[in-house]
Amino acid sequence: MTMGYRFLKKLTTVDDAIVLTSKKLSIRLGIEYVNFDESLGRVLAEDIVSDFDEPLVDKSAFEGYAIRGADTLSASQYSPVKLKVIGEVRIGESPIMKGTQGKAVKIATGAALPDGFDTVVPVEYVKVLDDEIELSKSFPIGDNIIKRGEDFKKGQIMMRKGKIIDPFDISMLAQLRKLKVKVLEKLRIAIIPTGNELIEPSELGDVYKTVNTNSYALSAFCKEPWMEPHRLKIVKDDLENLTKAIKSSIENHHALIITGGTSVGELDLVPEAVQRAGKVDLMIRGIGIQPGRPTGVSLVNGKPVFMLSGFPVACITGFIAIVRPLLYKMVNALEPPRPVVKAILESKVSSGLGVAKYVRVKVRRIGKKLFAEPIRVMGSSALSSLTEANGFLIVPPESEGFDGNSEVEVFLYNPIQE
Amino acid sequence: MTMGYRFLKKLTTVDDAIVLTSKKLSIRLGIEYVNFDESLGRVLAEDIVSDFDEPLVDKSAFEGYAIRGADTLSASQYSPVKLKVIGEVRIGESPIMKGTQGKAVKIATGAALPDGFDTVVPVEYVKVLDDEIELSKSFPIGDNIIKRGEDFKKGQIMMRKGKIIDPFDISMLAQLRKLKVKVLEKLRIAIIPTGNELIEPSELGDVYKTVNTNSYALSAFCKEPWMEPHRLKIVKDDLENLTKAIKSSIENHHALIITGGTSVGELDLVPEAVQRAGKVDLMIRGIGIQPGRPTGVSLVNGKPVFMLSGFPVACITGFIAIVRPLLYKMVNALEPPRPVVKAILESKVSSGLGVAKYVRVKVRRIGKKLFAEPIRVMGSSALSSLTEANGFLIVPPESEGFDGNSEVEVFLYNPIQE
Incomplete structure (x- = not known):
């Protein structure tokens, strides 16, 4: 709502602005290898494939007794079967048992099924005698077993490129023993506040000055692990300085956000400076959001340059409506669900x-x-x-x-x- | 769902577990001063009060002309009023104008109203002649003005203690020129994985071993700016070692999360070790969540000790259902809305x-x-x-x-x- 926005002939819709811009984006981000436990919030740059079956061996799904299913075929309430308990398997233990016919082994949930056994009877179906157990029904072979590879199999794709790594993924990476993960380099975003009226929060100024809040807000919004915001100095409303600032910051960043001076008034030099800063493939001026109608998007040397209003609320709504969705598109990731x-x-x-x-x-x-x-x-x-x-x-x-x-x-x- | 959870006589509901624990918490967190632009995600430890009115002067809400409302009293379509334009005010400029009666000053949105003027006419109601404007209706005094203090007033409480600082707050702190902010020290959380079967993701082990995924998942969940998770070493199922580990980590942390060994089987030494580690004010064992029934909460020397299942999914659901809400209660903050x-x-x-x-x-x-x-x-x-x-x-x-x-x-x- 700075001077003159109403003279912008036609507002582009938010959806159109996003589609038009994302179509012409031509950014190639670099790749980094990071420790899996330091990859939270980064954008995965490879498909993660399992190197092994999980679990690696058949395991018991319940606390109970490992048996041979065949031994219980004749079991019924009137003619229960007795099996001799010859040992016990806990989680993490190696199960070496000798002779399995007519035998049972006490087993913990998650413990590996001992060799020669094929079935688990949960403890609630078991009558425990001295060194025997009594079963009064039959159990099909394979009952209550977590089979090798039931969680996932060797060669299975567990996570896809473009996923923003969350705590569940970290857990899965640990499970898969992927100690190093390929992620996209951080998206470097330059934030340039413009305007003769601006002063920094720490600066003294007369009552007519405006405190720069925008670049702090935008930088806070960009404090995601996959982004790297850089707040640059306030630039005065001066075509030459503006052009220089845009040129140099676009060289070292993947995206640029400029606040202030984006509508059509006499002091609105930003779009002009953007035009001069490089090869401009797109120039959208005036987007259908309120507050934030003077919001603009341009592509300079293939990189997006976002022109946001200098008015704090309009600046923030412009960021939320236009900039943030496009930043996610730049890394080919989906935006997280919002409440x-x-x-x-x-x-x-x-x-x-x-x-x-x-x-x-x-x-x-x-x-x-x-x-x-x-x-x-x-x-x-x-x-x-x-x-x-x-x-x-x-x-x-x-x-x-x-x-x-x-x-x-x-x-x-x-x-x-x- | 480790051995024996079904022998836990009665499950405490999630809500009861949270209420019972939060009632008996007696943690006093320290205070830190941080730069406002580094305070994102921290817990505010003071009410933030404005030191001044915002705006500091009356400002124009629109692009248009500053006038004296009284000069337009007689204006109508049939008898328009002409006012002489004697200057212009941009944003950030100091408006010194002489003589106001019958005069108008061109004004930008957000620019300070020049002395002697009291009303703004938006540009769309103005017919611009050479050095005059013509108005064909009257404007009440004060129309289209953002009054001094309209955004907020000196002495007004702008943010409350216990708020988790978000990008909007950062922006407001800049506006208020609060360069340093009082926040709670980070909540230090120790994470101890237990179990003889555990190995770290980087360790070699036989197929019967279980890779520790839990402490990586929990640590990732606790990577909020207001928390500081510490992953500690795997502790074997040994009462003495466990007790020692709990004792020492509770001294240096505000909360403790232990995974594994929390139900009633023979290897479930954790609750016993917790009992021995200090003054125990509360011991909840068995909570009504599935997976995660063996989940427990205890208070040792006033600090919460969370006992989570060793099974990865049960561990994570236990964290989400019980631990996370209580961590927010420890800092007196509300949980963010979830989608x-x-x-x-x-x-x-x-x-x-x-x-x-x-x-x-x-x-x-x-x-x-x-x-x-x-x-x-x-x-x-x-x-x-x-x-x-x-x-x-x-x-x-x-x-x-x-x-x-x-x-x-x-x-x-x-x-x-x-």
């Missing part, structure tokens, strides 16, 4: 056709129901609306809003206070 | 009364609907069930399960493949 809840809207929300409106709402629980209160503020700079809210209600471009008392979906970013 | 989706269950799922069953399901989208397929595996060690699935269907303790084709809620931990 969505249904809530009853406390008051009417209006929106213009053709824009996705990000309404900050505070969701609270009253009884068993959730209610969403729109946080009303003027302008797109009021950060308090984001910290007071705990979710976004997104009004889609084809809707003019929602009535009070209607049920809406809210993207929750913070917990619901009880 | 939940509704899906149609592809086949029947059965569960025993009195236990919360964690069923691993794979959710996929077919057309516009989501379907959840239960991953069938034997035993509670099959990690592949977790990496193949992308969510948990939790059957509550009061339910015996769900029929095929019923609609269920799934906690998604990985994206839905399209």
